[in-house]
Structure formats: structure tokens, C-alpha cells
Amino acid sequence: MKQRVFAFAPVVVALAAAVSLLAQTPASPPASSQEKLYISLESTDTLAVVDLKTFKHIKTLKVGMHPHGQASPASQDKLYVAAEIGGTVTLIDTIRDEVIKTFDVGFGVEPQNGAITPDGRFLYQPSYAGYWQVFDTQKEQIVEYIHTQGIGHNTVMAPDGRFVYLLPIAGGPGHFARESLGLPRTQPTDVTVVDARAHKVVGTIPVGTGPRPGTISPDGQRLYMNVDDLLGFLVIDTAARKVITKATFTLTADEQAVRSRSHGIAVANGGKEVWSNDVVHNLTFAFDVTVTPPKQIARFAVGRQPYWIVPSKDGKTIYVNCPSSDELIAFDVLTKKEKARIQFPKGSHPTRMLTVAAPASPQRTAR
């Protein structure tokens, strides 16, 4: 009998090792998944779930007040949604589209658009108070604070999870009236680069003015970013940590006579194109970024005040939302044609959004 038990021992050890490895390895994108778009409907304190196969609004989830940015790990089975009012972050199960829990751990003044490490362990959550908080999703507590210039707002995670780029925005009288950690409030001119594993600042990227939304190429070599006073975007070499060129929207004389801003930026077509919004002129632009400087290749009239823009997982479709006309628009990247449009209830104000390839069933992940 004893001999039989020992005969199975190597198999048991191998199985245990395999299970352990599964539990520790960062989850990769699920093979079988349902691609969905999660959109913060700011004025109704809800999150709209859109099935991207049918392009239908399939569910509405109640989250914190004034939902803002969202983040999802590589496993894509969870989504973290920050609430500007009340300072909470809500955790969503993206398989069942249900609220799992709400973290109220002192996220500070108005949590904004965070990013999460690919393994899902650390959520970098910015606050209007002028810092980022590193939230350990396993311990469910803030384990580090990182102070930056300006106001904590947008966050970009490198695809390999090695670095996280903190993009604070400039502040005006309204912004700086908020409480801070007591640290000096200075207008931002840099992107702060953080080692995402050690949670330590390892460098800065001078951009000369207030950073705005940013995104990163699939290979992590280029950071594309809107900034204040540029109708277009900067192209940043992440290895050199410097701006290498910029793209500028082509506008008519009448459009140039109306001040606007760029807000929302996305990489499409396998990293060959970057799309970005011109808020006040109600336009979205597409650029070829394989050339220097990037070349404008398309311009689209969209809804009122395009605000955020994200690609589908395969980079072949671009989604633009327009909070002033409560619309979500899908564009085909290859043909540069509008594919479909969803009209949300008037006054919903769709703002931030994220595409998620939710696994068809629960995955074995580290957390």
C-alpha cells in the first residue's frame, strides 16, 4: 500500500506545481472571451456595458457618484471604476457584470483615471489632491503615495507592466482649492515615470506643459499624449524619455478662431495609427505614426464634444464618445468609415470608457 502511494507521488507533486504556477503567473488574455465596452455615465452614477459583437447597450451598473476612469488587468475578469465624488473605487466582475465590492480606503479627493499592473496586483489611482496612490488589490490597502506636480489625473501602464507613466494635469483656481497633502502645488511640465513593481519614481519626461490623456504603443516604445495648448499630440520615445516629434490637427481658419483642446487618444491598426479628439470642433482625427512627423490621414465629424476614444482589442475598430450629445460612435479603422452609433439617454454624459475582453468563464488567476 505504501509503495502505491509513493508511486503516485511524482504525479501529485507535478500537479501541485502546475496549479501553483497557474496561480502565480500573470494571467494572459483569455482565449474565449466576450469583448465589451464599459462607459462611465457621469450624471447618472452608472456604468453602461456595451456588447461589442452586437454593439448593444446590454446592462447598466450602479457605481459610485460621478464615475470616472477605469482599469482592468490582463486577465480582464475584473474592472476597477473610480468615483470622483465620495472617493471610492468599485470592483466589477466583468464575466457576470456585477459589482463585487466598493473600496472606501481613503482614495482622497476625487479619484481619477488609474491604471493597473498586468498581473492585477497594484492599482495606480490618481487623486485631484496632487498624488497617486498605489492600491494593493490583494491586501486591499494603499501601500504607497507618489506625489507629482499638478493634479493627479491620467495614467498609462506599459504593456509589460515594468513602468507606469503618471500624467498630472494643470490646475486652475477651482482645482487648487481642493485639499492636498500639504505639499506644494506646482503646474505640471513633466510626465513622471515610476517603476511599477517598486512603486518608486525612476525618471521624468519633460513635455513643457500640462499633460493630458495618453496611450502607449503595443511594443511600449512610444507614448502618445495630448497636452495643453496643442491641437494634436506629442510622440515620446519611452526608452530615451524624451519628446521626439508632434502631430498637429489640420484646421480651417474658422476652426482656428475657436479655442479648443485635444482630449482622448488611442492606438489602432497594430500600432501604425493614432486617433485623437478635438473637443470643441467636434472632430476626431487619424494619423499615420509610421512616419515622422505623423501624417494626418483622416478627419471625422463626430457628435458634440468628443471626449474619450478607445480601440477594440484587435485595433480594427475605434470607439469615440461624445458626452454633450450622449453618443458612442464606432469607426472601422481600415475603411475609415463610421460603422454604428449608440444614443444614450439625454443628459447621461458618457465620459471615460474601456474595452475589456471578459473571459467566458472564471479564470484561475493569482487574485
Add this chain to the structure above:
Amino acid sequence: MSARRRFLAAGLALFGLGRRVLAQMTASSGAVMYAPLTRVVKIPLTAVAIPWHPVPFVAEANFQPAAAGATAAASRRVLISGVLFRTPETLSALCITCPHEQCQVDLVTDEERLARMAEGKASHPLFECGCHSSVFDPAADGARVSGETPRGLYRFRIAGIRDGIVEIEEIEKAALSEV
């Protein structure tokens, strides 16, 4: 009634509005400077006969940066979106660019939305910004009610009503560098 009389009557009617605007300016931010529009905006009075039905318009002005050494050649042509509307009491013309981040505001008349925006306290329509939900009071010359915006909406100055036409000649000077 002659055109001259109508103009005078309208002028008297607007005098009350002017006093209220002046009082608000004094109470909130001190003296408000106005800048001339390049062309007078003209809108028929009949177009704003019904309260809370705004008539959109685009005004044009020149922005001269105050920087030392700035020349006339450095001036910038500025197009400003505005609305002319009537409250039950008066006429008002406001710039609809939100002073926070330049998105355009909309006049909300839907009661359910108004209740949400003003926590059930709204007694009349309000302006709301679609981007960050700042709220402004059209009955108080666009004063800030809530939200991210650092101030109220920029104001146009109505010069008068001539032959049934409302004439708008000036814009709050601070708007020129912001919109």
C-alpha cells in the same frame, strides 16, 4: 409706435437688466471689462418671444494679447458661440463656452434632469456643461451654481433693440483669451 420710441422703450426695459448685471458685477468680481465685437450681432426680437427658448449665434471679435511688445499684427480673430434668450423677466445673452475647459453648455429644461442637477431646488431651466457637469443659472446672468467651473458664463452686452432687432455689441473681455 415709431422705431425711435420702440428703441427707447426697449432701452428702458433693458435698463433694469443693466442695473441687475451691474449689481452682480460689483458684488462678485468688481469691474467687468467689455470688448467690442467686430460685427454687431442682430437677432429679431420675435425669435425670443417665448421664455427659455435660446437662439444660438456666433459672434466675432479680435483678441489682442496684453504681452509687452505685442503688435496689432499679433491679434487673433476669435469666434464666440452665444445664445440670446428670454427669462420671464428679461432678455439675456451669454457665451455658451464653459469657462472650465471650453465645452459648450446646454440649457436644460427637462424637469427630471433639473431635479438631479440642482437636488430638487431648480425653479427654472439651468445651463449644464456636458463634459464635467458644471451648472450655471441663466436667470442670474449665467452665474456659477456648481461644478468644476471657476466662474460663471461669460456675458455679452445687449446694446438695445432697434426696429424689433436685438443688437449685441460687446463681449466680456476676459472671454477673448479663454474661448
